[in-house]
Amino acid sequence: MALAHQAFAARDLHSIAKQSLEANIVELTRGGVLRAGSHQFASLWTRDFCFASRGLRAIGREDVIASHLTRLLENLREDGLVPRVLDSKASWKRVARYSFVPFRPESPEVRDDLKAEWVGEHRTVAIDSNALVLITAAEYVSSTGDKAWLEEHKSKLIKVMNFYKPFLESGVVVQEKYGDWQDSVKRSGATFFTNFLVWKALSMYQNQPEFSISKNTVELFRKNIEDKFFEREIGLYKSLDHGDWVSLEGILYALEDDHFLSLERKAALYHSLKKHPIWGTIPGRATFPSYPSNQISFTTKAVGLRRYHDGLVWPWLTAFSAKIANKMGDIESARRIRQVLLSWAKRDGEVNEVMDPKKKMKPVKRMFYTSEAPFSWGAGFTLDMLSLKEVE
Numbered sequence: 001m002a003l004a005h006q007a008f009a010a011r012d013l014h015s016i017a018k019q020s021l022e023a024n025i026v027e028l029t030r031g032g033v034l035r036a037g038s039h040q041f042a043s044l045w046t047r048d049f050c051f052a053s054r055g056l057r058a059i060g061r062e063d064v065i066a067s068h069l070t071r072l073l074e075n076l077r078e079d080g081l082v083p084r085v086l087d088s089k090a091s092w093k094r095v096a097r098y099s100f101v102p103f104r105p106e107s108p109e110v111r112d113d114l115k116a117e118w119v120g121e122h123r124t125v126a127i128d129s130n131a132l133v134l135i136t137a138a139e140y141v142s143s144t145g146d147k148a149w150l151e152e153h154k155s156k157l158i159k160v161m162n163f164y165k166p167f168l169e170s171g172v173v174v175q176e177k178y179g180d181w182q183d184s185v186k187r188s189g190a191t192f193f194t195n196f197l198v199w200k201a202l203s204m205y206q207n208q209p210e211f212s213i214s215k216n217t218v219e220l221f222r223k224n225i226e227d228k229f230f231e232r233e234i235g236l237y238k239s240l241d242h243g244d245w246v247s248l249e250g251i252l253y254a255l256e257d258d259h260f261l262s263l264e265r266k267a268a269l270y271h272s273l274k275k276h277p278i279w280g281t282i283p284g285r286a287t288f289p290s291y292p293s294n295q296i297s298f299t300t301k302a303v304g305l306r307r308y309h310d311g312l313v314w315p316w317l318t319a320f321s322a323k324i325a326n327k328m329g330d331i332e333s334a335r336r337i338r339q340v341l342l343s344w345a346k347r348d349g350e351v352n353e354v355m356d357p358k359k360k361m362k363p364v365k366r367m368f369y370t371s372e373a374p375f376s377w378g379a380g381f382t383l384d385m386l387s388l389k390e391v392e
Contacts, residue, residue, distance in 0.1 A: 010386055013338065016345040017382040020374030021055050023350075026110050031067030033086075037353065037372035038106050040095045043087040044114070046072060047181055048377045050132035051316065055380025057143055058387045065140045066149055072133060073156040075116040080163035082133050083116035084126045091117060120178065121299065127179040130163045131197035138204040154210060161211055164198055171220030172228065173198050182247070182309040184300040185291050190241040192229040193250035196260070199225060203259060222260075235272030239287060246278050247287045252320045256327065270328045282340055282361070283321035284313035304366035312364060313355040315341065315378040323385040331390055341382060350374040351382055 024035040024042075034056065035041070036048035053065050075083050085091045088111035119125055137157060141150045150157075167173045173194050177186035180194050199221040206213040229237045237254065239247035251273055254260050261269065273279055278288040287310040293301070300308055322337035344361065345351060352363040353372040363371035 010338070013342045013345055013382065014386050016349065017055070017351050017379045017386070018059055020351040020379035021052065021059065021376055021383065023374045024376045024379075025061065025064055028067075028110070028112050030112075031070075032061070032064040033068045033071060033110065034064055034376055035110060036377065037375050039370075039372055041353075041372045041375070042094050042106075042108075042110065043085045043091040044068070044071070044110060045085055045091075046082055046129045047084075047126060047132060050129070050136045052376040052380030053136045053139070055376070055383035057139070058380075058383040062140060062144050062146075065136065066144075066146065069133065069137055069140065070153065071114060073153050073160070075114070076156060076159055077116075077118050080130070080159040080161075081118055081125055082129050082160060083118055084120060084129060085117040086110075086114040087117070088113050088115065120183065122178040122297070124176040124179050126183075127173065127175040128181065128194045128197050130160050131194070131201040133160055134201040135197065135204065138201075154208075157205075158211055161201065161205060161213075167198070168217050171217065171224045178297065181249070182286060184297050184305065184308045185287075185310075186295045186297075187240060190228060191250075192225065192237045192239055193247065193253070195221065195225050195229075196250055196253055200253075200257065200260075234276065235268060236276060237269075245287050245289065245291070246276060248278050248283065248317050248321070249286065251278075252317070252324050255324045256320075266328070270324070270330070274330075274333075279321075282313060282318060282357075283337065284315060284318035284355070285357075286310060286312075286314060286317065303368040305364070305369055308354070311357070313357055313361065315344065315352055315355065315375075316381040319378065319381040319385045323381075323388055326385075326388055326391055329391050334390070338385070345382075348373065351379040353378065 023038060025032050026035055033044055034049045034052060036043065036045040049068055056062065056064050071086060072082050075086065134157060141147065164173065172190050174190050175188060175194055177188040180187060180191055202213050202218045202221060205211040206215065206218055228241045231238050236246050237251055239245040239250065251269065255266055255270060278285060290310045296306055300306065318337060318341055322334050322341065325334035325337060344355065348363060350373045353375040354364045355361045356364045363373060
């Protein structure tokens with residue numbers, strides 16, 4: 001009876017997550033692309049697309065991955081930087097108009113005449129987006145065997161990789177403020193997650209001679225990640241090369257990767273993670289401890305989201321935590337977390353962007369901001385989590 005209940009619950013959650021992701025697929029003349037959301041984030045946000053691509057694979061929409069990647073590669077900046085956003089209108093106009101409550105109609109559809117945006121409101125680049133595009137492309141080719149697509153776009157992918165050339169000699173990527181996915185916080189300097197993503201991208205392409213990636217470069221990045229970020233006292237990777245912050249996303253990625261850590265190291269890392277406050281009763285908080293107010297952007301505080309990347313709960317991280325718990329053989333935790341995700345999805349009828357732990361884990365709602373929904377990033381990770389069978 002318990003197993004049957006688990007199966008029904010998984011089907012319910014899968015159905016809601018699939019509907020949420022499909023709601024954000026836009027069919028353009030040259031193929032489908034993926035919006036980040038349906039309201040303030042109805043633009044083609046590169047980071048969100050790359051993270052959500054695992055969900056597209058899970059529902060058999062690899063065609064959207066190929067089409068969206070192609071659009072990005074057609075719009076590279078001269079130095080190889082991928083667009084932060086593609087849209088047929090200025091993305092800030094969507095954010096400004098469709099974040100508010102109570103009147104929040106669905107944002108107008110993206111049209112074919114896409115324009116690229118390379119910098120955000122703070123005039124800094126999304127330093128992790130190039131690595132995410134490279135990883136997404138490699139995963140697409142691996143899952144589909146579409147080597148023709150790879151050959152057609154290889155020169156552009158090399159240009160995307162070469163964006164990181166200034167960092168290859170030192171073996172560490174240093175970013176400007178507001179440069180990674182936690183872009184409500186300054187986080188300047190070297191960060192664990194950005195450097196992990198660059199290491200992963202380098203590793204995935206090092207066996208392709210055209211990319212000219214030496215084994216020494218890959219090993220240097222790996223060594224520097226260990227030296228700069230691993231904190232032996234707590235048994236976890238710190239989020240930045242300074243301070244005591246621990247972020248959930250990078251640790252989950254390290255546990256998921258097949259080559260970054262040995263099985264013994266993974267077991268120790270997972271054990272340390274579960275003891276740390278970042279895991280909590282319901283994992284999904286991005287960072288612990290909280291960032292000081294002077295590190296958080298004015299606009300984020302102005303719309304009531306001071307705790308956006310350290311106090312609110314992100315369902316994509318909750319779903320990712322359930323997947324990792326399953327991979328680590330912690331079936332009890334995986335089932336418990338999955339049940340929480342199901343309760344949210346059934347209550348809301350869609351997968352949300354962020355939940356408020358101070359309001360019974362309801363979707364965040366402020367005077368000037370409402371949690372985006374349906375949210376592709378969260379739906380994608382939920383579908384990916386559900387695609388992994390329970391480890392016996």
